[in-house]
Amino acid sequence: MLIQNFLESAASQSPDREALWHRQEWMSYAQLEARSNCLARALREAGVKAGDRVALLFDNSFRYVIAHFAILKAGAVNVSLNTETSPQTLAYLLQDCEAIAIFTAGKYLPWLAQIESRIPGLEHVFTEREALASFPGFTRIHATEIEALESQGEGSPLLCETQDTDLASLTYTSGSTAKPKGVMLSHRNLASNALSVVQYMGLTPEDRTLCVLPFHYIYGTSLLYTHFAAGGSLVIENRFAYPNVALDTLEKTESTGFAGVPSTFAILLAKSTLKKRTFPWLRYVAQAGGAMAPSLQKEVAEAFKPARLFIMYGCTEAAPRLTYLPPEILPAKWGSIGRAIPGVEVAVMDESGNRVVPGTVGEIAARGSNIMMGYWKDPKATGEAIRNGWYYTGDLGKEDEDGCLFVVGRNKDFIKAGGNRVGAQEIEEVLMEFGAVSEAAVIGVPDPILGEAIKAFVVPKDGVSLDLGTLKAHLNARLPLFKQPKFIEVREALPKSSAGKVLKAALREEGEETGKEAG
Amino acid sequence: MTLTETDVKIRLKDFLTQNFLLGKDPGSLKDSDSFLDTGIVDSTGVLEFVAFLQETWSIEVADEELMPENFDSIANLTAFVLKKAG
Numbered sequence: 001m002l003i004q005n006f007l008e009s010a011a012s013q014s015p016d017r018e019a020l021w022h023r024q025e026w027m028s029y030a031q032l033e034a035r036s037n038c039l040a041r042a043l044r045e046a047g048v049k050a051g052d053r054v055a056l057l058f059d060n061s062f063r064y065v066i067a068h069f070a071i072l073k074a075g076a077v078n079v080s081l082n083t084e085t086s087p088q089t090l091a092y093l094l095q096d097c098e099a100i101a102i103f104t105a106g107k108y109l110p111w112l113a114q115i116e117s118r119i120p121g122l123e124h125v126f127t128e129r130e131a132l133a134s135f136p137g138f139t140r141i142h143a144t145e146i147e148a149l150e151s152q153g154e155g156s157p158l159l160c161e162t163q164d165t166d167l168a169s170l171t172y173t174s175g176s177t178a179k180p181k182g183v184m185l186s187h188r189n190l191a192s193n194a195l196s197v198v199q200y201m202g203l204t205p206e207d208r209t210l211c212v213l214p215f216h217y218i219y220g221t222s223l224l225y226t227h228f229a230a231g232g233s234l235v236i237e238n239r240f241a242y243p244n245v246a247l248d249t250l251e252k253t254e255s256t257g258f259a260g261v262p263s264t265f266a267i268l269l270a271k272s273t274l275k276k277r278t279f280p281w282l283r284y285v286a287q288a289g290g291a292m293a294p295s296l297q298k299e300v301a302e303a304f305k306p307a308r309l310f311i312m313y314g315c316t317e318a319a320p321r322l323t324y325l326p327p328e329i330l331p332a333k334w335g336s337i338g339r340a341i342p343g344v345e346v347a348v349m350d351e352s353g354n355r356v357v358p359g360t361v362g363e364i365a366a367r368g369s370n371i372m373m374g375y376w377k378d379p380k381a382t383g384e385a386i387r388n389g390w391y392y393t394g395d396l397g398k399e400d401e402d403g404c405l406f407v408v409g410r411n412k413d414f415i416k417a418g419g420n421r422v423g424a425q426e427i428e429e430v431l432m433e434f435g436a437v438s439e440a441a442v443i444g445v446p447d448p449i450l451g452e453a454i455k456a457f458v459v460p461k462d463g464v465s466l467d468l469g470t471l472k473a474h475l476n477a478r479l480p481l482f483k484q485p486k487f488i489e490v491r492e493a494l495p496k497s498s499a500g501k502v503l504k505a506a507l508r509e510e511g512e513e514t515g516k517e518a519g
Numbered sequence: 520m521t522l523t524e525t526d527v528k529i530r531l532k533d534f535l536t537q538n539f540l541l542g543k544d545p546g547s548l549k550d551s552d553s554f555l556d557t558g559i560v561d562s563t564g565v566l567e568f569v570a571f572l573q574e575t576w577s578i579e580v581a582d583e584e585l586m587p588e589n590f591d592s593i594a595n596l597t598a599f600v601l602k603k604a605g
Contacts, residue, residue, distance in 0.1 A: 083558070107558075241555055241565045242587050271566060273582050449566065469537075481539075481561070 106131020182376030261289030
């Protein structure tokens with residue numbers, strides 16, 4: 001099963017069924033299928049071959065989905081990039097994945113021109129007509145407008161020799177080192193996982209989910225694939241910055257499903273009219289993307305009832321779903337992430353790779369057809385993550401007597417801020433690049449909206465004045481907005497072990513109480 | 520002292536520059552530019568504006584008022600502040 005088969009099958013069976021909604025308009029499966037086939041042909045004619053990486057840099061939109069499936073239909077590998085980015089990050093990612101082409105929103109053209117000399121492998125940029133008209137052009141890269149290509153030529157599927165074990169996507173995620181890691185996911189990884197989710201959620205062609213999560217994020221990708229696999233619909237709503245707008249859309253489109261990360265629900269409960277409204281068509285609500293406090297789970301369940309609340313757990317490396325908690329047992333298992341989804345095996349392991357008994361804390365590991373092929377060009381990291389056939393998540397957890405899992409901590413130094421997984425080390429290294437900083441440590445501190453907020457501790461060099469405004473500008477020039485610390489505290493020294501390692505646990509204990517910004 | 524449109528815009532642009540535009544040229548942002556469309560402000564950013572309005576002008580924002588027509592540009596925000604504080 002290939003990912004594009006979901007679209008092709010739905011278009012064949014129900015060509016006129018509504019597939020996508022965006023900005024008050026619907027696009028049918030037939031329309032989506034035809035346009036993505038045309039765009040796939042354009043990719044082939046541009047010289048894109050099977051296995052080539054093609055990047056995608058668009059907000060959620062019809063255009064994103066058309067390009068996403070076009071890339072797969074051409075036999076290429078989809079590299080969906082985070083739209084909250086910077087020229088430096090773009091240069092690194094495009095160079096690392098060796099993208100031959102990119103579909104991009106016009107607003108990124110100046111950045112691409114700025115980094116053109118650093119991405120020698122990029123040959124083609126496909127972008128919006130309006131932006132291209134006023135763009136002075138690249139020195140070497142060939143730029144083409146997308147609009148004409150979407151309706152040019154034959155709208156039937158291309159002959160494609162892709163196998164389900166072939167690479168379908170490279171999804172970049174933060175690693176414990178400074179650079180993001182490319183998670184290699186095959187068609188089998190993604191398709192098997194999507195079908196498992198369809199099964200346990202009972203998705204049907206009548207289902208329609210409101211999507212406020214970006215498609216470049218694996219959870220957003222999963223919403224796209226699962227609902228297409230079921231022959232259902234997706235309602236794209238990019239205005240969650242105004243949560244009431246999202247609720248209006250949920251109501252207006254009579255959506256049967258809604259998915260979010262913990263901060264999505266925290267914002268809805270704190271800053272929207274959610275509690276005063278009812279959504280009679282809403283059948284299910286899903287939460288993943290980090291631990292949601294039991295108190296918040298209870299509020300969400302209450303606010304959305306009688307819709308069923310699915311608490312879920314996973315990671316990019318698992319394409320992405322590993323466990324879910326059946327809604328019916330949620331009232332007895334607040335805080336649990338449930339049990340393995342169909343087709344996946346999950347276990348809690350000790351350091352020797354043996355399963356531990358219920359109640360004992362160990363590392364959560366998983367195996368199944370959804371587990372990634374590995375990390376792109378990083379066999380060492382792959383070997384550290386996948387051992388003896390099991391993928392080790394880096395999360396510490398335990399199982400209760402009923403086989404329900406609970407996450408108790410994070411093994412690796414990540415911060416899950418607002419649904420984004422952010423590596424502390426990357427931020428620390430950028431801080432250390434600032435001339436006046438002698439030492440830096442970054443932790444996550446509890447935040448009622450984000451789940452975790454990023455807090456940085458910096459120690460200035462002796463005799464050097466550290467200006468926080470200049471430091472923030474330094475961070476802004478090098479990191480996308482979501483990786484920038486919410487709090488920065490200047491310290492004379494950081495707590496350390498006898499071995500000289502910064503004791504982040506001690507900082508966390510202090511940070512939970514105050515989290516104040518100094519300077 | 521009566522709050523003027525100019526006063527409000529200056530404070531808002533200052534807040535925007537310090538918290539969202541860091542290092543970027545604020546002159547490139549038109550009063551009518553959508554924060555959403557330009558990608559300057561995300562969902563948590565809008566909530567920071569809510570907190571700023573409360574701290575600066577003691578404006579309480581009702582849940583139903585958190586809408587693009589009140590928050591999604593300098594012009595919209597200025598009009599909202601003048602309406603609530605006036």
